[in-house]
Structures are given as structure tokens and as C-alpha cells.
Amino acid sequence: MNRSKRWWWQVIIVLGLLTVMGILINNLAVNLIRTGLGLSFDWLWRPAGFALSEHPLPYQPSDSTAWALLMGWLNSLRVIVAGIVLATLLGVTTGAARRSLNPLLRQLAALYVGLIRQIPLLLQLLFWYFVAFLGLPSEPFAPLGAVIHLSNQGISLLGVTLSVEFAAVLLGLSVFTGASIAEVVRGGLDSVPRGQWEAFRSLGMTEGLGLRRIVLPQALPAILPALSSQYLNLAKNSTLAIAVGYADLYAVSDTTITQTGRAIEGFLLLLLSFLLLNLLINGGMQLLNRAVLRGQHHH
Numbered sequence: 001m002n003r004s005k006r007w008w009w010q011v012i013i014v015l016g017l018l019t020v021m022g023i024l025i026n027n028l029a030v031n032l033i034r035t036g037l038g039l040s041f042d043w044l045w046r047p048a049g050f051a052l053s054e055h056p057l058p059y060q061p062s063d064s065t066a067w068a069l070l071m072g073w074l075n076s077l078r079v080i081v082a083g084i085v086l087a088t089l090l091g092v093t094t095g096a097a098r099r100s101l102n103p104l105l106r107q108l109a110a111l112y113v114g115l116i117r118q119i120p121l122l123l124q125l126l127f128w129y130f131v132a133f134l135g136l137p138s139e140p141f142a143p144l145g146a147v148i149h150l151s152n153q154g155i156s157l158l159g160v161t162l163s164v165e166f167a168a169v170l171l172g173l174s175v176f177t178g179a180s181i182a183e184v185v186r187g188g189l190d191s192v193p194r195g196q197w198e199a200f201r202s203l204g205m206t207e208g209l210g211l212r213r214i215v216l217p218q219a220l221p222a223i224l225p226a227l228s229s230q231y232l233n234l235a236k237n238s239t240l241a242i243a244v245g246y247a248d249l250y251a252v253s254d255t256t257i258t259q260t261g262r263a264i265e266g267f268l269l270l271l272l273s274f275l276l277l278n279l280l281i282n283g284g285m286q287l288l289n290r291a292v293l294r295g296q297h298h299h
Helices: 002-035 065-097 103-118 121-133 164-190 194-202 207-244 249-260 263-298
Strands: 148-151 154-157 160-162
Touching: 065 103, 065 164, 065 207, 065 249, 065 263, 103 164, 121 164, 121 207, 154 164, 160 164, 164 207, 194 207, 207 249, 207 263, 249 263
Parallel strands: none
Antiparallel strands: 148 154, 154 160
16 A cells, blocks of 8 residues: 555656646647747857867867867866865765874864865866965976975876976865765774774784775775765865866856857756766766676675
8 A cells, every 4th residue: 555655756756847848848839839949959059150179179169169178077077076086085085084183183084074075166267276276386396206296287197297286286186085985994994893994903003004904995885975975065066166267168168158049959968968077077987886896796
């Protein structure tokens, strides 16, 4: 009886959502007809007419708007992928440090997580851009030998030059998301029985080796689902890059909508583009989750 009731509720909810969507689409169509605009995507193939501060592929203002939007999407993808890698490294290291035997390491990790999670991401991005990077001297200098060169024009790392805007967004997103990932990792490590920790210590294994070989593999099933939502949050938060002038998908779409006046079409494209990004992240994490569970099952 309960199951059939639940089924009926699901049907009612779906029908309700479809009705609301139908009303919204009908209102949209009526308003478009009234204004004489109609729904058109012809503007995508017209010249964009604006420059982009950075583009992974060759781009000129005379290129199509569609090509400019693709550059924005690739810029977003670049900062999101790099951000996920950096935030994961930072989060796993900090999460492990919070369970370290060293009291100083534990306190520093707790301070980082506590402080970073209290400050809004937008303020952190503005700090990295205006204070940390634009405050650098204009002449490049190398604080870490020949590996990295810093200046307010950009950052050169192992022969790769990063713009100040990209570096500010990347660091801001990584440091902010890394603090949340650290909490996820700490929770996952806490789910591993204490006996496992004592076992590797009694065998004379170092903390780092014991974590990598014994504890972390057992904690992964508890960590991965929450990690997936942190990666999706990072992708959504990347839209704040507009605040520091990074030419990501949101910034390019915003310029396009202003120039063409095609707000509805621009919004739909933005929605679809971010949906694609989120599907890529979600799909990747599901594959990883399955691989981990399969590996544990074989063991």
C-alpha cells in the first residue's frame, strides 16, 4: 500500500513540474511573439566584435560569437580541472594533517580550515587578485630559484606562463574548496576503525605510508560521494571569475548577451554549457567510485 502511495505521489509531482514548465514556456513564447523578437540563434554565427584577454585556441574579434563562447567554455574547463587537482591535493594533505600525531600540524590544519571556510569566496578571489598578485613588482623575480617567476604581469612556472587573472581564480577556488575537501577527508579517515591505525603503527610503518597504504583505501568509499559534490561546487563557484576579469564562460556569455540583447538564448546556452560541465564531473566521479568499489570487492 505504501509503495503504491509513493508511486502516486511521484506521478503527481512529475505532472506538477511539467505543468509549471508548460506555463513558463507558453508565457515565454507569448512574450517573444509580442515583442517581435522570436527565438533565434543566428547571432551565434555573426562576428563577436570583442577581444578576449586569453584564449586557448587562436581567436580574433572578427571570429563568430559561437567561437568566442567556446573559448569561454574552454577557459572555464581549464580553471575547473586545474582547480579540482590542486584542491584535492590541498584537501587530502590538510585532512590527513588533522589526524596527525604532530600537534603543531593538527593546529595549523584546523586553523586553515576554520579560517578559510568563514571568509566568502568572492572576498578571497579579490584578495588573491588585487593584493597578492597585482601587488607584486612589475619586474619578474624568482623566490624559488629558477622554477617559478613572479610579477604583476603573470606567473611563469616551468616554462608555462599563467595570467594574473587565471592564477587568482585558480588559487582562490583551490584554497576555498581545499578547506571543504579537508573536512570530507577527515570524516572519511574517522570512519576507519582505530584498530587499523594501531595495526600499521605497530608494524613500524610511517604515518604517511600507513595513511596511503592502509587507511586511505578503506576511507575512499566514505570520501568519494561527498568529494563529487565539492567538485560540482567548485565548477559552479568558478562563475565568480568575472569579478577579477578572467574570460570564463560566464564572462563571455555576459558580454554576448549585452551586445546582442539575446538574453533568453544566451541564458539557455549558458545553462546547457554548465549542465555539460557538471555531467562530465559527475560521470568521471561515478566511474572512479565504481572502480574503487570493484577494487575493494576483489581484495
